[in-house]
Amino acid sequence: MAEFEVTGASVDDITQLGEWAHDEGWNPGRSDGHAFFPADPGGFLFGRLDGRAVASISAVRYGTDFGFVGFYIATPPVRGQGYGIQVWRAGIERLAGRTIGLDGVIGQQENYRRSGFRRAWNNIRYEGVPAGDAGARPGDGVRLLHARTVPLAQLAAYDRRFFPAPRDTFLAAWVSLPDRTALAAVRDGELHGFAVRRAARGACRVGPLYASSPEIAATLLDALAATAPGTPLAIDVPDVNQQSVRLMERFGLTPSFEAARMYTGPAPDVDLAGMYAVTSIELG
CATH class of the missing domain: 3.40.630.90 (Aminopeptidase)
Structure with a gap:
């Protein structure tokens, strides 16, 4: 049976994250990871299946009472198998006790509402x-x-x-x-x-x-x-x-x-x- 675990990110993982975001059509800045990672190095989590990264989330802490979630991605081969939700739970747990923000793509907004998120506005x-x-x-x-x-x-x-x-x-x-x-x-x-x-x-x-x-x-x-x-x-x-x-x-x-x-x-x-x-x- 495959072993799945959620771990922190390495520098190489952040590069991989940019590739995944590009594949999703989000068009991240080429060097964004060089600014994102230092903001909270412990805030980037990867789900690994038999040691191979297959899912991600960023759960970045700001100050003492705010956090922001992003890069919530499960790679296409493992979607629908429960790995993404395990990474999600780990990210939300990391930000427990804080107000949390995110930018939710249309396909995920109902899931975010079930997790206690409410829409403030849309970014177009x-x-x-x-x-x-x-x-x-x-x-x-x-x-x-x-x-x-x-x-x-x-x-x-x-x-x-x-x-x-x-x-x-x-x-x-x-x-x-x-x-x-x-x-x-x-x-x-x-x-x-x-x-x-x-x-x-x-x-x-x-x-x-x-x-x-x-x-x-x-x-x-x-x-x-x-x-x-x-x-x-x-x-x-x-x-x-x-x-x-x-x-x-x-x-x-x-x-x-x-x-x-x-x-x-x-x-x-x-x-x-x-x-x-x-x-x-x-x-x-």
Whole structure:
């Protein structure tokens, strides 16, 4: 009889995880694992059948009371055999006592509801080659800087407006990896926007996209698009931010994928009006 166990991930496992996510059509960033793994090295679990990885989940702890679930995958040959649910239970147990978030694909949302998750909004992936800057201007005094030049403490404090827990280690890697462009919109020393574009096998991913106005969001998006002219972008937009939905439409992007942001317990109090795109559907 085959032996099944759930264990922590190795560095090589994280590479495998990116391959599985690509096979699922999620189009992860090429180097995302280099930022994901340091965020919580113990938070990536693999189900192994006779030593061979066949299922996965990430159950990443943030701060003292929040966690996020992602990468819930059972490989096609073992689906329907109960291995995926064993990995799921191990991930949820790791986050016991915390509010837990996830982005649930349509086919799994009913299962997540049975586990106590409730929908807060949908993240809609808009995709395509941006059609110019939609005529927006950020206003006087706004400068775009490379986010790598902004003090990390300032960047992390700004991120906390949009994410319910500190994640400084993750952010440090997220903005510094070589295959991405990270921009900050600054006025009089204050952050008014932050955005990151990263390479992927398909359309380049953009996330987060934070801004204090649609004009600043448009300027950031146009600047990111200009770093790779003619390259498609993929942006996960909270549908509750209608200004962001309209912005994507003005840039000529169209929906290609949808997932429900779900939480156990009350949805965290974050600045949805300024969140034009979430950072990732894998780690929040």
